[in-house]
Amino acid sequence: MSIRHAILGLLANGPRHGYDLRATYQDDLVRAGKLNIGQVYTTLDRLERDGFVEHERVVGAEGRDKKVYALTAHGRAELDRWIAGPSPMPLDLRNEVFLKIAIARRIEGVDPQDVIERERRACFERLHEVTQARARAQGVAVEDELLLDLAVLRLKAFLKWLDHCEEKLS
Amino acid sequence: MSIRHAILGLLANGPRHGYDLRATYQDDLVRAGKLNIGQVYTTLDRLERDGFVEHERVVGAEGRDKKVYALTAHGRAELDRWIAGPSPMPLDLRNEVFLKIAIARRIEGVDPQDVIERERRACFERLHEVTQARARAQGVAVEDELLLDLAVLRLKAFLKWLDHCEEKLS
DNA sequence: ACGGCCGTACATACTTGGTATACATATTGA
DNA sequence: TCAATATGTATACCAAGTATGTACGGCCGT
Structure with missing residues (x-):
């Protein structure tokens, strides 16, 4: 399973940046799960490429600047479509x-x-x-x-x- | 699951070329499964790179030449190790x-x-x-x-x- | 006879999912 | 003070899988 929809889901409650998304995923959404930070950024790039999210550069109080991502209407529609539709039930050929x-x-x-x-x-x-x-x-x-x-x-x-x-x- | 060990397993009964491996996989080993031919060739390349198989160019009677792959001793050892050892039982976090x-x-x-x-x-x-x-x-x-x-x-x-x-x- | 389709055979480009690592700065604690 | 840890982003790399391109030959229908 890919992490695309997890990110879309987390963004549904407001904009977040990459590092934050990973922390929220690990500490709240799937507490037993680990998420490689590199995958978060590449997935965000792909989601942006596909028009599901967009980012804004934000200069933090600490001086570090973050890229804060937000769902687009298209992204929200994709999330709703995913939640409403059934998940594939693979037959596990190649077991x-x-x-x-x-x-x-x-x-x-x-x-x-x-x-x-x-x-x-x-x-x-x-x-x-x-x-x-x-x-x-x-x-x-x-x-x-x-x-x-x-x-x-x-x-x-x-x-x-x-x-x-x-x-x-x- | 990858197709690496399926190919090693098929080669254990004698040398075969790529197209043949795919046919044997689909028609005999996992009859419900489909195997993309491209994946067979790239997997064979990697297996050869890692010293598990080696190939020989064979000019067929029909004039087409084939690359016939055979297990090396190292490849046979890897196959035996794989069969003898347990398969990973993933917890399906990320379900x-x-x-x-x-x-x-x-x-x-x-x-x-x-x-x-x-x-x-x-x-x-x-x-x-x-x-x-x-x-x-x-x-x-x-x-x-x-x-x-x-x-x-x-x-x-x-x-x-x-x-x-x-x-x-x- | 010939034109198209199918089977045989290999190769390559591309996408996706995932890991490891590099880089930079700020905070914290021994 | 200095090293570890936390925050934050980016990139290189690899494996698995899909789609497509490129030949050549045989068979079948018109």
Whole structure:
């Protein structure tokens, strides 16, 4: 997923500059997420190129000048369109583990069941980590909980699929 | 996921040229997947740059010459390492629907429950499509079934999460 | 026969998403 | 005082993926 719409969304509540957008993203919008500052500026450039935002140079009280970005009408329309429309639900063809299993079946000397077993173990460990993080988030911030709940559900579904693979390929 | 390891995997059973790799990928390895031919050649270039494959110019019987790629020992080692090691299980921070909900909660005039409801409907439709595709694949090819089973499990997990969001945010 | 389309085959330009790093100044704290 | 940290922007670079260009040959219909 790209960060375009996150920026448009943050700008909907008023103009901000790049550094500020990143801080707000990390500290408020997606608290578990990190955002590379370089990506913020290149994304802002592209959004401006496409007419979604425009910037104004502002000389700060500290002497540093900032580029403060604001949504254009076009940008606001794009944001509304994005929010109102459904998100793509990719089928995850090109799934790495599926590919690994498929290749293992076509190579001599590699047992696909071993591959499945190793992936299962890794998935379990990950689930354990995430479950602990989920417990720590409990009651702190509802959105942090939701994001971790999603991760848990996804990992459980994947484990179920691995079991299913093992059975069907045996 | 990148296509690097798919190509290494296909080359493990003997040398092939670019066009052939793409055909084999689409017709045998991941039958539901499409592979852009341009990506095959650029990936082969990078694999060669990194010493994983090497090529030989072969003049075909038809007069067209091909570049036939083969795994090097280094490439075979990389393939084995990849198969033996676990795949990354990304937490899917930057999930688009989560972002949409989070932004909706921060903007006036947008009801996050509406967002959830719309995503649910889209997800249901997708699930319906995939379920039909799954029924068509039944008994035809076990790997096609597995890939579609994964898609179904994923979509069901996501629907469950949307219900969960609705409840927690109400 | 020939003109168009399709299959085979490779190459390149371009876009996007993402990381790392460089650069500059102000504040803060040991 | 001097080093680390915070604020702020910019750029280079890389990988993944898409679209397009360029050949050549075979097949098919009129």
